[in-house]
Amino acid sequence: MFKIFIRMKFRELGKTGLKVSVIGFGGIPLQGVSNEQAEKVLKAAINQGINFFDTSHASSYGDSEKKFGLYLPREAIIATKTKERTPEKIRKDLEASLVALKREYIDVYQNHCVDSLETLKQLIENGSLDFLKQAKQEGKIKHLGISTHREDVALKALELGHWGVLQFPFNPIKREFKAVYEAQEKGIGYIAMKPLDGGNIQKTNLALKWELEHPVSTVIPGMITIEQVRENVENAEAPLLIESEREELRNSIKGLEGMCQSCHYCEPTCPQKIPIGNVLYLYNYAIKIGLLEQALGRFRKSMKGKPDPYSCIECGTCEENCHNQLPVRQMLKQAREFFKEHLGNEYDELFKNKYS
Ligand code: SF4
Ligand code: SF4
Numbered sequence: 334m335f336k337i338f339i340r341m342k343f344r345e346l347g348k349t350g351l352k353v354s355v356i357g358f359g360g361i362p363l364q365g366v367s368n369e370q371a372e373k374v375l376k377a378a379i380n381q382g383i384n385f386f387d388t389s390h391a392s393s394y395g396d397s398e399k400k401f402g403l404y405l406p407r408e409a410i411i412a413t414k415t416k417e418r419t420p421e422k423i424r425k426d427l428e429a430s431l432v433a434l435k436r437e438y439i440d441v442y443q444n445h446c447v448d449s450l451e452t453l454k455q456l457i458e459n460g461s462l463d464f465l466k467q468a469k470q471e472g473k474i475k476h477l478g479i480s481t482h483r484e485d486v487a488l489k490a491l492e493l494g495h496w497g498v499l500q501f502p503f504n505p506i507k508r509e510f511k512a513v514y515e516a517q518e519k520g521i522g523y524i525a526m527k528p529l530d531g532g533n534i535q536k537t538n539l540a541l542k543w544e545l546e547h548p549v550s551t552v553i554p555g556m557i558t559i560e561q562v563r564e565n566v567e568n569a570e571a572p573l574l575i576e577s578e579r580e581e582l583r584n585s586i587k588g589l590e591g592m593c594q595s596c597h598y599c600e601p602t603c604p605q606k607i608p609i610g611n612v613l614y615l616y617n618y619a620i621k622i623g624l625l626e627q628a629l630g631r632f633r634k635s636m637k638g639k640p641d642p643y644s645c646i647e648c649g650t651c652e653e654n655c656h657n658q659l660p661v662r663q664m665l666k667q668a669r670e671f672f673k674e675h676l677g678n679e680y681d682e683l684f685k686n687k688y689s
Pocket of ligand 2: 655659
């Protein structure tokens with residue numbers, strides 16, 4: 334059983350009856366660490382009072398769902414998702430999630446990345462939603478949820494009321510207050526995703542405090558070290574921001590709108606397998622945040638042996654899959670030219686095996 338920690342606070346997840354820790358655990362980054370490290374971090378999270386864990390069966394979440402299944406106790410509340418759009422494919426995904434998570438039922442099961450009103454309509458009209466409601470009646474799912482990156486979809490889903498939980502970005506840069514407050518009014522749980530805007534926000538503690546001033550149920554930063562778990566949890570009992578902190582936060586995010594959130598959603602379908610999110614993130618790191626040397630160092634380390642951004646064939650698939658509707662091709666061009674200019678021959682050395 335969980336020990337109750339004075340530090341951690343809990344909020345209702347809408348009308349689900351679940352009480353979730355205000356600091357939840359975003360699973361995406363867990364795919365980048367070993368099983369051993371994942372076990373340590375998840376245990377630390379549990380020991381610090383975190384009881385809400387978010388993952389998905391979609392490829393962009395890697396093996397995080399399996400790691401949850403291996404290392405989380407039954408008491409942990411897990412939200413997982415399907416990106417499939419037909420009843421038959423959703424059934425397969427649901428079964429696979431139950432196996433990966435080693436559970437008899439899923440606490441919160443979400444339609445994932447519903448990023449257009451057409452997709453929302455499709456899920457309702459082609460029997461996908463009916464299938465999920467049936468699975469809920471059969472006890473395989475306790476609560477239905479939906480995740481989206483689009484405000485029009487979020488508001489429509491809230492209006493329709495089929496889903497008891499909404500997962501939608503909310504942070505000091507992406508401030509969609511309407512969805513947060515409408516969810517509260519309707520008694521729908523709100524999972525604030527991208528609380529650090531995919532790593533663009535550097536003032537982590539101030540951002541989490543800011544988000545928790547609003548009626549979200551939980552915020553789900555990603556964590557891969559015990560230190561990050563401790564730092565994030567410290568914000569759970571944080572008082573309201575004082576004016577000087579608000580000013581500090583405002584100054585730290587100036588000019589950051591329209592940046593890549595390094596969510597990696599556009600990458601699985603890139604025919605050239607370019608680590609788009611990493612390249613754009615490091616470019617922003619250098620240009621918008623001003624950490625040139627750190628960005629170059631991280632580019633050298635993380636891009637070694639990876640596909641060269643110059644191998645882009647401009648197919649545009651990444652733009653179709655980018656939730657922020659970013660001009661990815663153009664941004665990638667700028668970023669690669671920037672790194673080539675700053676690294677010179679070193680740039681060619683990094684990718685030479687990819688040319689030969
Ligand atoms: S446009 Fe380039 S980066 Fe985007 S998916 Fe196509 S090859 Fe990949
Ligand atoms: S380009 Fe768009 S989809 Fe790709 S990592 Fe950045 S924000 Fe995510």
